Amino acid sequence: MKPHREIPEKLSFLKTLKKSSSEGYRKAPWLLNDFSQNIWHVSFEYKEPKHLNWCVELYDGSVLTEPKNERLLTSFKYFVVIATSNHGNYDAHTNGLKTQVRSYGIALKIIDHLLLNAEAYGLLKTGLAGLSDQNLKGLLNQFAQSSSSVESVYEWPERLASFLVKLRSDTSDSAINQLLASFPHLSMVTEQQIELSPLPIPMDEVPAIRASLILNGYATSWPPEAKASFVNMPKISHHILSSTVKAKDVRKPIYPILDIDNDDFYRTEYEAMRVSTTEGSKMTDSIFLAYRKVLYSMGTLHKLGADAPSPKSLQAVQKFVAHDSKVGGSFRTAPSEVVLSSVKKAIEFHYKYGSDIVLLMSRLLKKCQSENVTLNKITDKDVMSLCPESLMALGVKKLGITALNVGSPYGPVSANRKGSRTNYYKKLRANVGFLELFGVYVGCVQIVTGAMTARRLGELTDLPAKGSLDKSRQWLKFWLRKSSRGMMGRRKSIMRPIEPVAAEMIGNLEAYHQTLLETGFTDEDLPLFSSPTLTAKGTISSGVSVYLRNLDLFCDYFETALCDGKRYYLRQHQLRRFFAMLFFHCAQDGDESTIRWMLGHVDLEHLWHYINENIDGTILAGAKAQHLAQQIYTKGEEGYTDLMDLINETYGTQNYVKGDAAKLEERIEQLVNNGLVDAVPEFILQPGGTKLRIVTTVRRNIHEQD
Template sequence: MNRSIDFNKTLEDGSSLTDTQNSGLLECIKKFLCLQTHPALTGAVVNNAKTEASRVMLAVHILDYFLLRSEQFRIAEFGFELVTPDDVIGFIDVLTTNRRPKASIYDPMPYIIGHLDSVRVDSVDLESLRESAPYLFVLEEGAELVLSREQTTTARAWLKLNDFYVPGHSGAESTEYRLRVARQRLLEFLIGGRVLGELRFVELDLPGLDIAPYQAFTRELTQVPVNNFDDDDRASIEFSSTYVTVLNSMKVARQHGAPLLSDAALEGVEASTILVKERTKQRSRFTTLPFHVANELLGNAITFYLENGEALVETYLALASKGEHPEALGVDLPAELRRLGVTTWTSSADSASEFFSQLRNGTNLFNMLEVLWGSIAIILGSLTARRLSEIEDLTAASIVEDRGAYYLALDLRKANVRDHRKRVLRPMPGIAADALKMLAKVSAKLQQLGYKTGGRLFEMPYSGWLRETYFGTCQPDLARCFDRFSDYFQTGVDEHGRRYYVRAHQLRRNFAMLFFWNGSFGGIEVLRYFLGHSKPSMTYRYITEAISGKVLRRVKASVTKDLVKRDDCSVESLSQLVCERYGLTLDELHILPEQDVIAYIEDLLESGEADVEPEFFNGPNGEEYRIVYKVKRRDSAANG
């Protein structure tokens, strides 16, 4: 991983950081950055290049906080010597004001809005733009704006004239807009000459400045948050603490000849400990789907794939073979697609209600391909418990067959030394292997026809929108496919009317959840069939091998939570233990937010004071099982 840092930055006196007069300061900065990956700080730990680069970038962000205040601290004259403990506390105060610490440190919006509020465009240029780009001057009534209406159109004209607009669908920052402000480019223009870091920010909203949104219809309803980041704007204690750790490494830097902040200034770190705890949140794991949602999700995915998968793929490849614009669907549609409702390639809907009506009627072939890709990813994610990054990187070579059994060959993302990932084989059910072979067929056929494809199985077919070629594949976009799947099948909603739009992290828990809910609801038999397991104990062994202990513990806590909340007698002892440990009454426990109950139960499972395990026994129909909820320190158990 190669990254470079340009140290030719302007300080408050107009000199450059690379000028001879600032050589001492520059040397200290370079040593501090190099220290982040040096054994003097990391000890015997060997990190991969990505982790090392991330650590260096955190150090860069900290330096940039002070460089942006160069005039206040007179850095050209005194380096970092004028920084006081109160200034360090002020930095940590800023750090904890936003769930994205980098945005807090650089605070980009005032630079952008302050500049755009002052720009002017002469009348000749304005009139020229009114003729060549009239969309710049169209503002809807009641539109949210960060500038006055008049200044918004002036700012748009200035941005256009100075090449600060890019197509909204281009690059990794694809949006629903026709044109969007090139945020990083604009910030480089405004403050790039003063900072060392990359000025790229997530969710930097500029109301009224992005142009002419087109209807992308990404989701029908609001999404149920998949973790507490979506509902809580406070900074994560993990992220904030990492920055504080890097800041504290300036003590080690001083010991190695790189004096930046003084030891006295760094006393502000210790003084801000309470501030960090009070102002931050624990970073939540991804939430677990409710049982009924997880159960229906996998069932719908399997049904859609089996009933429609082959017909959808064969029809798409027939269109690719003809090579004409697919909108007219100039091939004979098989009975499966006529029954599904397919009549066109893509939607021309003008409203969200019309689009989602067409989606559920199966009108558009491209949308049905999105649903199919989502179905296959749900099947694979649920039955093999793989991470999103691992799924998106699969190729035809990842499908391994050996003596009638299938295996998934993949690189473990979290088991590596530096950049060398561990290559492993994991068992894979036949239905998942067949589905992946179907995707491999799409990639191989497109390549055979001369179309561009990267070879990854979950790459998305081109939609045909604004492309010179109608066929081929682009980068995987499983989040979009999951959204299409969820809206097509109208997955469940929470008490606020928000839909459960599934994500890959949640799929890893689905299979285990269904197993642990079996005693109350059934539903494991179909999954055992697809896995080829004759006994429940074989299925549980598969679960424990495929899913980490931490994830499995989260599943157990989530399932137990539902029983606790409804006062089920099977978890009476465990409920009493939770109340005793956390100073609650049973009534208080029953009305606590679900995530709090899960966290309490998970703590007890991790400490070993409670346990949730299957108990296998021989029944009338062979091996059966029940879930046992134990409170170990009381030597009591309740059966589920």
């Protein structure tokens, strides 16, 4: 018998060849305890290890870690290790740490999606082996529809909405009515709350849903007295996503529509004209490819004797490309005169007060630095001692109307900081509070920049405070949204010519941000349109919510027009439509000089290409419809008889034309979207330069040629 001999140390790499495949995938550098444990200890160089608990309850009442579910659990565990390894080289985790972290997260998202839909996939009967190519492609296609895994992977908005509707149904009507009577603020639902809360729930049931959450123990610090009250979203998440290993602990978005606190429950002076602002962001190519690669790695499970989708099903997804399924909504039009008036007022306000507003903010920040305090330690007396004369004359008297600064009459939480709606907006327009005035000025910059660039809301909120303008300060640089497909996840940038007044306004905000950095209020470059909170507490705020807050302050300050008792609170998609509308309007009237000044393009054909390439089809269709409707409504039907005949044939009447321009616009927009009506510019070369006119095309069917 030959003596047993060990492989020499210098040939130790050969030891892996003696291992079974399954043994190689039972370990990973990030897995700190044994593969067989029901609670994994995980660390990707974390300060403290994190726990991954496989003990989750499934739809049949069993637990994933029970013996009956052992094959499914083992497949899941192997899948996570496989996903983080160099595929094809077991026991090899030589890929980068960031890659491992991303693959780990993707694998858990796929597992959680499967667990949430376990019954539909037949997971407890056939395991992963039962997943068809249609299942896998459908899964990838669903994931690709949003950059937010909370939305696409976990379908959180829909699951939350179902939970809320059922909770309300299961709660006593009498208990709900009693609570609503005791706390009237629960019945207050604002347009901004609706706008920022893409939840498919009946709006008329919102007060009852809020009450149901409170009555069933899903609220913290209720009733709101010493502390603010809010819906306990982590508790709801653990209830709805109890069958997941990771998703239930992932932070969920805050939906203002579920706001139960009575602090500042009105956000605007009037109810807003309804708008639709959703600009869904797709998953980038690079992330999609990472998901596809991780999903395809399930094939390695076959080598381990574990359950896995068939090789044929996996091959079907190896080169699968997701298609776009989201359809844009329709957008409410803001009258052109409202936008033009707003741009005019914003520019005038900038020339009168912009520099002094930024100057006072810089002085306040420097005082905070010299005294080593935060903004809420500044007294109203301090504000007045630093205030430029122009702002004193304007009416500034304190740090903020609702600021919780030293000497403020308000406690840390006060339901009545704003007082009555009438008094608050009277003070706003009297310029009493500086922080509100600063928000109005930032809103001015947003209005002018938004109207003159026609960029998406996300592209504007992404604008950095440093480096947005080129060295000549004549071009503004944007990182395009919805531009990453085919770019391996890299977002394209575009340089947009910008009018000097807009560049000057942006320059003021750049100076404000430079002071933020110099005084230590922030140690990083923030987005351009960041603003202090109106309470003067916390950090500088940025993002969509603050951007919309500043627009609302602007609209209430300058009192944009009312329609049926509702105010036009301008939104970026309306400014984008206005950009195209201005082109059509000026082209119709032969006013090319206004186009060139307002939109920053010298070449009219280049401008038209810019509009076509950078404004969504839905918004452009709306602009065309609005232009045609206004022409007919203000100048008569002459020259538009074919269009009016088509409207009559399609909808059976022309009577509404005499009294309802909005209905006329709506009908024309439907025809434009159906390909039956179009309005395009015709460029005419003349000795004095290029002229243009708008040509309207009407077809009786979509197959008819021009």
